[in-house]
Amino acid sequence: MAATLVTPTAINPLRAGMRGTRTIEPCVVVVFGATGDLTHRKLIPALYNLALEQPMPAELSVVGVGRRPLDNNEFRQQALDAVDKFSRRRPVNPNVWETFSRGLFYCQAPFDDPDGYVRLKNLLDQLDRDRGTLGNRIFYLSTQPSYYPTIIENLREADMARRGRPPGSGWARIVVEKPFGHNLESAQGLNDLLSTAFREDQIFRIDHYLGKETVQNIMVLRFGNGVFEPIWNRRYIDSVQITAAESLGIEGRAAYYNEAGALRDMIQNHVMQLLALVAMEPPANFGADSVRDEKVKVLRSIPPMREAEIVADTVRGQYGAGWIGGEHVPGFVEESGIPPTSRTETFVALKLQIDNWRWAGVPFYIRTGKRLTKRITEVAIQFRRPPYLLFRDIGADKLQSNVLSLRIQPNEGISLRVEAKVPGQEMRIRPVNMEFFYGRAFGVEPPEAYERLLLDCMYGDSTLFTRRDETELAWGLVDSIAHAWDHPPATGIPRYEPGTSGPREADTLIERDERTWRRL
Amino acid sequence: MTEIDTTIGAVERGDYRAEHVALADVESALDGLWREANEQALASTGTPITRNTVLTLVACASDAEQAQAALDASDEVTAQHPARTIVLLPQPSDDPPRIETTATVHREGSGRAACYSEAIVVDAFGDAARHMPGVVLPLVVSGLPTFLWWLGEPPWGSVLLDALVDGADRLILDSCEFDDPDRGLGRAAELMRHKQSRVALSDFNWTRQAPWRELVAQFFDSANLRPYLTSIDRVTVEYAAGEEEDPVNTAQAYLLIGWLASRLGWSLPSGFRRGFGPTRQHTLHDQNGRLVLVEVDARFGMRQASWFAIEQRQRHQRALRPDGDPETSGAHAALGANGHGEASADGHRDAPTTPPTPPTSGDGFGPGIADAGEIGRGALMSVRLHAIADGRPGIFIVARDEDLAHATTLCQAEVGAQPPHTVHLPTLGESALLHSQLELMGHDTVYEEALDTAARLVGHDTRRPAY
Ligand SMILES: NC(=O)c1ccc[n+]([C@@H]2O[C@H](COP(=O)([O-])OP(=O)(O)OC[C@H]3O[C@@H](n4cnc5c(N)ncnc54)[C@H](OP(=O)(O)O)[C@@H]3O)[C@@H](O)[C@H]2O)c1
Numbered sequence: 002m003a004a005t006l007v008t009p010t011a012i013n014p015l016r017a018g019m020r021g022t023r024t025i026e027p028c029v030v031v032v033f034g035a036t037g038d039l040t041h042r043k044l045i046p047a048l049y050n051l052a053l054e055q056p057m058p059a060e061l062s063v064v065g066v067g068r069r070p071l072d073n074n075e076f077r078q079q080a081l082d083a084v085d086k087f088s089r090r091r092p093v094n095p096n097v098w099e100t101f102s103r104g105l106f107y108c109q110a111p112f113d114d115p116d117g118y119v120r121l122k123n124l125l126d127q128l129d130r131d132r133g134t135l136g137n138r139i140f141y142l143s144t145q146p147s148y149y150p151t152i153i154e155n156l157r158e159a160d161m162a163r164r165g166r167p168p169g170s171g172w173a174r175i176v177v178e179k180p181f182g183h184n185l186e187s188a189q190g191l192n193d194l195l196s197t198a199f200r201e202d203q204i205f206r207i208d209h210y211l212g213k214e215t216v217q218n219i220m221v222l223r224f225g226n227g228v229f230e231p232i233w234n235r236r237y238i239d240s241v242q243i244t245a246a247e248s249l250g251i252e253g254r255a256a257y258y259n260e261a262g263a264l265r266d267m268i269q270n271h272v273m274q275l276l277a278l279v280a281m282e283p284p285a286n287f288g289a290d291s292v293r294d295e296k297v298k299v300l301r302s303i304p305p306m307r308e309a310e311i312v313a314d315t316v317r318g319q320y321g322a323g324w325i326g327g328e329h330v331p332g333f334v335e336e337s338g339i340p341p342t343s344r345t346e347t348f349v350a351l352k353l354q355i356d357n358w359r360w361a362g363v364p365f366y367i368r369t370g371k372r373l374t375k376r377i378t379e380v381a382i383q384f385r386r387p388p389y390l391l392f393r394d395i396g397a398d399k400l401q402s403n404v405l406s407l408r409i410q411p412n413e414g415i416s417l418r419v420e421a422k423v424p425g426q427e428m429r430i431r432p433v434n435m436e437f438f439y440g441r442a443f444g445v446e447p448p449e450a451y452e453r454l455l456l457d458c459m460y461g462d463s464t465l466f467t468r469r470d471e472t473e474l475a476w477g478l479v480d481s482i483a484h485a486w487d488h489p490p491a492t493g494i495p496r497y498e499p500g501t502s503g504p505r506e507a508d509t510l511i512e513r514d515e516r517t518w519r520r521l
Numbered sequence: 522m523t524e525i526d527t528t529i530g531a532v533e534r535g536d537y538r539a540e541h542v543a544l545a546d547v548e549s550a551l552d553g554l555w556r557e558a559n560e561q562a563l564a565s566t567g568t569p570i571t572r573n574t575v576l577t578l579v580a581c582a583s584d585a586e587q588a589q590a591a592l593d594a595s596d597e598v599t600a601q602h603p604a605r606t607i608v609l610l611p612q613p614s615d616d617p618p619r620i621e622t623t624a625t626v627h628r629e630g631s632g633r634a635a636c637y638s639e640a641i642v643v644d645a646f647g648d649a650a651r652h653m654p655g656v657v658l659p660l661v662v663s664g665l666p667t668f669l670w671w672l673g674e675p676p677w678g679s680v681l682l683d684a685l686v687d688g689a690d691r692l693i694l695d696s697c698e699f700d701d702p703d704r705g706l707g708r709a710a711e712l713m714r715h716k717q718s719r720v721a722l723s724d725f726n727w728t729r730q731a732p733w734r735e736l737v738a739q740f741f742d743s744a745n746l747r748p749y750l751t752s753i754d755r756v757t758v759e760y761a762a763g764e765e766e767d768p769v770n771t772a773q774a775y776l777l778i779g780w781l782a783s784r785l786g787w788s789l790p791s792g793f794r795r796g797f798g799p800t801r802q803h804t805l806h807d808q809n810g811r812l813v814l815v816e817v818d819a820r821f822g823m824r825q826a827s828w829f830a831i832e833q834r835q836r837h838q839r840a841l842r843p844d845g846d847p848e849t850s851g852a853h854a855a856l857g858a859n860g861h862g863e864a865s866a867d868g869h870r871d872a873p874t875t876p877p878t879p880p881t882s883g884d885g886f887g888p889g890i891a892d893a894g895e896i897g898r899g900a901l902m903s904v905r906l907h908a909i910a911d912g913r914p915g916i917f918i919v920a921r922d923e924d925l926a927h928a929t930t931l932c933q934a935e936v937g938a939q940p941p942h943t944v945h946l947p948t949l950g951e952s953a954l955l956h957s958q959l960e961l962m963g964h965d966t967v968y969e970e971a972l973d974t975a976a977r978l979v980g981h982d983t984r985r986p987a988y
Binding site: 013014015016017018019024025026027053058059060094096097099100103104130131132133135169 | 735739745924967
């Protein structure tokens with residue numbers, strides 16, 4: 002590495018007032034699983050879009066690590082095809098591609114071969130010299146999770162993890178994809194292993210939901226507006242519903258999904274993250290640890306569910322065969338790769354409590370599933386009904402309470418349902434939705450979640466990544482449910498028709514409390 | 522009252538318009554138009570529309586073409602900034618004073634995705650043209666931010682400018698449209714200084730230039746190269762100019778130098794002499810008192826055109842091109858209509874979300890763009906920095922590519938190589954520029970300091986007491 006001239010000033014004064022005031026230091030992004038689906042679909046397009054929209058340093062380089070014999074040019078061609086197919090900015094800009102692709106390199110290295118890591122290390126050192134990447138690296142694990150341990154151990158043994166390096170001599174960060182373990186024990190095991198090689202502040206656990214603009218907007222909406230915080234508690238809020246519905250089936254991920262099921266695939270990570278953001282106390286600041294401390298407090302306040310509660314307050318289901326949009330779709334157990342006896346759930350509904358001053362007594366109803374009516378992810382805050390004495394004569398019982406819904410996808414936005422008088426002589430009242438769509442209101446296309454997350458990782462900002470304790474607390478809760486479901490093992494699992502809102506049992510769960518699910 | 526429907530690209534839009542409305546009747550005419558729009562929306566979608574306004578935009582035009590450009594731009598940002606736009610077209614003459622207004626409710630998009638804004642065009646004839654402030658101020662929506670957009674070079678020091686600025690929170694200028702940029706930058710800085718507590722200033726030209734500042738800043742994001750930043754001894758900024766006898770516009774060049782100098786704490790020595798003509802030299806002092814030689818060079822022989830004309834041509838061509846950038850042509854919206862694939866909630870299969878066509882950044886790249894030889898007036902052509910740190914020289918260059926639509930960086934320094942880097946330089950249209958100004962709240966101090974320094978470089982002492 003070239004010698005540093007003088008003690009460099011810590012900040013770049015020319016950055017003042019710029020969109021990216023923070024500085025991205027030159028670095029190499031090392032992608033394990035260079036030819037994989039996630040790499041092609043998300044990572045390469047995200048890196049290219051970042052380069053296109055400029056805040057990338059000129060030195061930025063990408064090294065793909067994979068098993069197949071490829072040379073740099075073949076790898077670049079694959080990357081170009083991926084961008085051509087999956088980028089949100091098309092057609093590819095040839096000039097920008099030209100410079101971007103000169104920074105793409107391939108390193109053939111089977112994950113379990115220590116020699117491969119030596120080759121990788123040599124390549125990285127060479128890039129430091131040729132492209133000025135200053136010894137900084139981001140290792141991105143875009144492989145099957147079974148390879149995580151091997152890669153982490155090899156990085157540690159090859160002295161690439163840099164746990165103990167002093168600042169200023171090049172940093173290393175590691176990005177870990179989901180799923181992060183398959184239960185509490187395996188998550189702890191993975192965390193323990195990671196911590197033998199990396200410090201916690203070097204570890205970036207991806208939950209791409211956190212990269213979505215609307216999810217970040219939950220915090221802005223709550224804490225940036227004076228009107229919400231005073232009523233964001235049990236006195237004014239009746240209940241909260243969190244929905245993460247998909248209309249798709251398992252789409253070729255049979256092996257993974259059959260092992261995981263909806264509880265592990267969605268609730269443990271995405272849904273718990275949404276819940277924590279909605280329920281947390283205002284953080285002292287928006288620093289990574291302040292925000293995550295508050296989220297952890299929420300997760301800690303969810304009391305472990307006893308078996309009787311699990312029986313009463315959880316519902317699972319599995320989609321059967323049927324029709325969706327005029328097309329016949331197979332049932333879950335008929336999907337290729339799924340054993341006909343599988344009892345894996347493709348739908349979960351839960352009622353959770355958060356035992357703290359703010360939320361005691363406010364139920365959180367959660368549901369997620371595949372092959373439902375439509376694709377929608379939203380958080381709906383149901384406010385208490387005001388006393389309707391005034392409107393008794395005009396059918397006060399028909400008045401609906403206010404609902405604030407935060408839609409995560411699609412059509413990201415916020416809507417508030419209020420009651421309004423129908424213009425006219427009589428007093429007639431009907432609900433009106435006041436809607437606000439982000440796509441429309443700010444016009445700019447929100448960047449892909451992966452762009453935001455990669456950028457944050459380059460900045461070294463881990464606010465939008467999950468911390469060890471968050472992951473483990475969420476697994477604790479999920480484990481208790483999964484355990485109760487398996488003891489005794491279920492003999493059957495409620496079926497639901499594709500294209501509906503899930504099994505009837507889910508309706509019962511909420512109707513018991515004299516509430517109903519929001520229509521999908 | 523008429524409804525006029527048009528479809529441009531994939532965005533359906535329509536206007537409800539009332540012409541020849543007396544000034545006193547403007548509000549009630551607008552109410553009527555909103556009612557009409559509402560009835561139509563109810564009939565077609567079953568949902569009433571909301572009349573919401575987040576700001577007032579006052580656009581001051583000097584001819585009908587400018588007035589139309591202002592209206593078009595504000596229509597296009599309706600979805601992002603539902604506004605009341607007041608377009609002023611003063612036409613002073615010896616005719617008897619007369620005011621004529623046209624009220625419009627504009628619909629952008631259709632069905633439940635439609636957004637609405639309203640506009641009032643005020644034509645003032647004769648002596649009435651000299652008393653516009655009294656016409657405008659009652660029309661401004663109270664309690665919301667007011668933006669004043671001056672198309673062309675404002676009449677510095679006039680009562681009209683003064684009064685309108687006093688009623689605004691932000692004054693938006695475009696220094697590439699100034700007839701005399703030296704004077705314009707100077708007077709803008711002067712106005713800024715005198716009205717600082719009331720009004721913030723912004724300049725389209727500053728926004729256009731942002732990619733250049735970004736590229737220059739990027740060199741020094743590398744800790745290895747940062748020491749050069751405090752040892753720059755020579756800066757050369759080259760800007761596009763036409764034939765040697767044509768007038769030049771140095772505004773972009775001076776804003777860039779003003780930015781560098783104010784960020785790096787360079788000062789103008791006493792007895793500083795301003796330069797004249799298209800090519801100039803200045804000597805500044807850096808923070809350690811060392812000399813920095815600054816050169817502003819004209820690159821003659823460029824085919825210059827108005828930035829907006831170029832953007833419009835590019836936009837037009839993209840619309841014609843069948844394989845056009847799906848982001849900026851109708852293909853994008855068509856994709857949205859098909860639903861383009863449900864995505865799994867775990868997101869890896871998410872198709873990109875498709876908001877309605879945003880004010881695009883006008884990506885004019887790719888083959889098939891004719892007139893690529895044209896360039897916006899006074900556009901930056903290259904920026905070169907020379908520095909010596911520890912006795913070792915470093916050269917940092919950002920240069921516009923031959924296709925004029927990209928820029929490439931080059932860095933020659935003994936420590937730490939930096940590979941060359943090419944980025945696209947979009948040509949921004951009025952609506953994209955307007956959109957970015959309307960998002961700004963409060964002072965942009967980096968710009969204001971750059972402007973102040975630029976003004977002093979061209980020979981204006983903004984601290985002069987008189988205004
Ligand atoms: N893809 C998605 O939609 C999706 C969704 C959710 C989560 N994820 C997560 O993202 C990660 C990557 O998933 P993916 O779908 O992209 O996986 P994938 O398509 O199976 O890709 C795996 C990659 O790893 C390489 N590889 C496998 N074994 C190797 C070995 N022994 N040595 C060297 N390279 C080896 C493969 O190279 P070869 O081509 O040479 O075999 C391939 O490039 C996983 O953690 C997954 O859970 C992905």
